[in-house]
Amino acid sequence: MSNNVTYLLIMLSKLVGRPNAMIEVKELYHRYGKDSDFVLANLNFTIKRGEFVFIVGPSGAGKSTLLKLFIREIVPSQGSISILGQDLGTMPPKQIPYLRRSIGMVFQDFRLLEDRTAFDNIAFVLRVTGASAGEITRRTSHVLDLVGLAHKAYARVCDLSGGEQQRIGLARAIANRPALIIADEPTGNLDPDTSLEIMSLLRQINLRGTTIVVATHNREIVDRFQKRVIHLEDGRIASDEQKGVYARAL
Amino acid sequence: MPCNGFTYAWGEAFKSLYRNRWMSIASVGVVVVTLLMLGTFMMVSLNLAHITATVKGQVEIVVYVDEKATPEQQKQLQTMLEARTDLAEIRFVSREEALERLQPELGDFLEGYDIEAENPLRDSYELRAIVPESVINIAKELEGYPAVGDVFYGQGVVEKLFNVTRGLQIVALSLMVLLSITAVFLIAHTIKLTVYIRSKEIMIMKYVGATNWFIRWPFILEGLTLGLLGAILPLFALYYIYGLAASWVTAQNIMFLSLLPVSVMMFELVKYLVPLGTGLGILGSSLSMGRFLKV
Ligand SMILES: Nc1ncnc2c1ncn2[C@@H]1O[C@H](COP(=O)(O)OP(=O)(O)OP(=O)(O)O)[C@@H](O)[C@H]1O
Ligand SMILES: [Mg+2]
Numbered sequence: 001m002s003n004n005v006t007y008l009l010i011m012l013s014k015l016v017g018r019p020n021a022m023i024e025v026k027e028l029y030h031r032y033g034k035d036s037d038f039v040l041a042n043l044n045f046t047i048k049r050g051e052f053v054f055i056v057g058p059s060g061a062g063k064s065t066l067l068k069l070f071i072r073e074i075v076p077s078q079g080s081i082s083i084l085g086q087d088l089g090t091m092p093p094k095q096i097p098y099l100r101r102s103i104g105m106v107f108q109d110f111r112l113l114e115d116r117t118a119f120d121n122i123a124f125v126l127r128v129t130g131a132s133a134g135e136i137t138r139r140t141s142h143v144l145d146l147v148g149l150a151h152k153a154y155a156r157v158c159d160l161s162g163g164e165q166q167r168i169g170l171a172r173a174i175a176n177r178p179a180l181i182i183a184d185e186p187t188g189n190l191d192p193d194t195s196l197e198i199m200s201l202l203r204q205i206n207l208r209g210t211t212i213v214v215a216t217h218n219r220e221i222v223d224r225f226q227k228r229v230i231h232l233e234d235g236r237i238a239s240d241e242q243k244g245v246y247a248r249a250l
Numbered sequence: 251m252p253c254n255g256f257t258y259a260w261g262e263a264f265k266s267l268y269r270n271r272w273m274s275i276a277s278v279g280v281v282v283v284t285l286l287m288l289g290t291f292m293m294v295s296l297n298l299a300h301i302t303a304t305v306k307g308q309v310e311i312v313v314y315v316d317e318k319a320t321p322e323q324q325k326q327l328q329t330m331l332e333a334r335t336d337l338a339e340i341r342f343v344s345r346e347e348a349l350e351r352l353q354p355e356l357g358d359f360l361e362g363y364d365i366e367a368e369n370p371l372r373d374s375y376e377l378r379a380i381v382p383e384s385v386i387n388i389a390k391e392l393e394g395y396p397a398v399g400d401v402f403y404g405q406g407v408v409e410k411l412f413n414v415t416r417g418l419q420i421v422a423l424s425l426m427v428l429l430s431i432t433a434v435f436l437i438a439h440t441i442k443l444t445v446y447i448r449s450k451e452i453m454i455m456k457y458v459g460a461t462n463w464f465i466r467w468p469f470i471l472e473g474l475t476l477g478l479l480g481a482i483l484p485l486f487a488l489y490y491i492y493g494l495a496a497s498w499v500t501a502q503n504i505m506f507l508s509l510l511p512v513s514v515m516m517f518e519l520v521k522y523l524v525p526l527g528t529g530l531g532i533l534g535s536s537l538s539m540g541r542f543l544k545v
Contacts, residue, residue, distance in 0.1 A: 071457070094461075096459075097456075097459040097460060097461045097462075098459060099459070100456075100457060100458060100459035101458070101459035105457050105458070111450070111453070111454055111457070113450065113451060113454070124454070124455075124458075125454075125458040125459075127258060128455055128458050128459060128460040128464060129459065172458075176458070176459075
């Protein structure tokens with residue numbers, strides 16, 4: 001009996017001790033090259049565990065740049081970014097692969113290996129982490145099932161429709177059970193109905209506790225989902241609202 | 251690298267070799283041709299060294315004692331020869347011994363002559379220099395010794411042979427260096443093309459958290475395989491060619507001229523071509539990857 005209480009206390013303290021912030025951005029500035037203008041300027045915000053956040057704004061506002069900073073594809077010119085309490089600025093290069101294993105990426109152009117099967121594309125990322133063959137088969141079948149494509153497992157990606165390809169992209173992103181999913185215009189190449197399907201899948205994944213950050217131009221979906229919306233304009237945060245809408249309130 | 255990572259890397263290397271099989275074949279072909287030429291030059295060069303060594307070893311100075319020399323003078327000559335420190339061997343050949351040596355070759359030719367009584371040959375000393383290249387200088391000095399009639403050392407022939415072999419060895423060596431450099435560049439280029447073809451895969455691997463070594467291994471193994479294949483195939487060809495050449499040379503029965511035994515030659519070729527091929531492969535793939543692995 002007392003053992004159970006101790007266990008409960010330990011679990012509770014672990015929960016409390018876990019950093020509540022998924023992403024913490026402080027006084028972030030970024031520019032490509034020493035003499036060019038700042039593409040992002042003085043950004044400060046926090047994204048909590050389990051949040052679903054849209055990043056919107058006109059073309060060239062800096063959405064993709066911000067997402068690239070999150071996965072340490074680029075290093076900020078000034079300021080700091082922390083993911084799960086880890087400062088990306090001071091992170092040694094050897095740690096970067098392990099950071100990326102805790103983040104799932106989804107791209108506008110899918111970035112799948114077209115000449116391979118759906119199954120291979122997902123198994124591919126699990127192999128990178130050194131998973132066993134049995135584990136790979138189990139996880140791959142599971143995530144294909146989650147995105148509703150179990151029946152297309154052995155179809156080559158180039159034979160699939162755009163919407164199906166993006167679902168493979170989603171399945172790949174969640175294969176490693178990441179704490180965070182970052183999607184850069186995941187519906188940019190899809191028709192409205194398919195776009196809604198993909199975003200709904202993302203919302204389902206979010207309901208299981210995964211934090212989701214989506215950069216998008218899809219006004220209809222942003223307005224419909226009623227999630228947090230960070231509005232970037234010219235590299236600055238123009239608005240940041242819970243249950244926000246695509247068009248910024250003036 | 252864990253065990254399943256090892257299998258993965260080899261698997262990927264072979265998959266990639268197969269997927270780009272035409273390019274793999276082409277690049278192995280180029281390595282084969284390069285190492286074949288390299289091997290041929292090695293065969294020629296090693297045999298030149300071998301023949302030169304043989305000939306050098308066989309070059310003797312023969313000092314003929316002057317017919318008019320008195321036994322005292324001849325004794326003096328022998329003392330002086332023995333005093334020299336640059337001679338490896340001094341052998342006295344009496345005129346009788348010289349005649350005996352000739353007998354089998356002359357055969358019945360001199361039937362009827364009493365050559366024992368009218369021996370036209372002279373006493374001689376057969377000398378061997380410690381340093382073969384000094385033969386010419388030693389011979390010149392010996393000409394001034396007392397009781398010396400003539401000095402023979404294969405004048406001109408020896409000098410020319412030394413010069414020709416040294417020249418050929420320099421040419422062969424330069425060609426070997428040039429061909430090695432060419433091979434490295436060709437392998438690097440081939441791997442660069444494979445890396446380029448797989449650049450999307452590499453990009454995705456980086457996004458999903460593959461370590462640099464995880465990405466690198468398949469390419470290194472691919473380069474190694476190309477280099478190794480490129481070394482092993484010409485070894486078979488060279489083995490065949492060398493067998494032909496060796497038996498041809500033996501059939502010609504030229505004095506001084508014998509080639510290194512096949513086993514010795516193959517040992518030398520394996521010793522150099524296999525590490526060279528794999529080394530070139532690994533070097534080539536390492537050279538071609540750096541840029542693609544920047545985050
Ligand atoms: N690699 C780069 N080098 C130099 N400048 C760049 C680079 N990438 C982006 N930029 C510049 O940074 C600014 C922001 O680009 P970014 O791609 O982040 O915008 P975005 O909000 O994603 O736009 P879009 O909606 O069109 O995708 C633009 O002015 C762009 O030209
Ligand atoms: Mg963008």
